[in-house]
Amino acid sequence: MADVVLICGRICSGKSFYAKNLAEKMSAVTLSCDEVSADIFHHSEGENFDTIAADIKRYLHKIAARIVKAGGKVVLDWGFWTKSERREVSEYYAGLGISFEWHYISIPADEWQRNIELRNASVLAGETTDFYVDDGLMQKLLDRFEDPERDEIDVWHEFKRL
DSSP: OOSEEEEEOOTTSSHHHHHHHHHHHHTOEEEEHHHHIIIIITTOOGGGHHHHHHHHHHHHHHHHHHHHHTTOOEEEESOOOSHHHHHHHHHHHHHTTOOEEEEEEEOOHHHHHHHHHHHHHHHHTTSOOSOOOOHHHHHHHHHHOOOOOGGGOSEEEEOOOO
């Protein structure tokens, strides 16, 4: 297993669940943009979201490299939505001589919609601090996410409902 595992997938595809289980198997540290956003910014980034998210990602990549250099393993739990981001991240870790793997969570459209509905219900019930996925956010997500090609991904994980 690589020193850094990068989890690619859409919002509500099961990335965090997958990352948690994988990190336990690997005895790895999980780094999550969503966790930083919730714990530090309380999801209040507003119109600065994209800038703050980019800063969080840059910082977490530095921390991941430090963890690996100290002998640990890391699972990066965020979506890596674009081909250019995936390419840049691959170049970053390769340039540092750090082994890495891409894992993609593939989810059928009906299961994805079900996960979004479950998430929204949890948000409305006050059970989570996650973002509510309204029509506007959904369109933004659909417009931005670029499905990876098979040759970009080392492990193609098919979503399975528990």
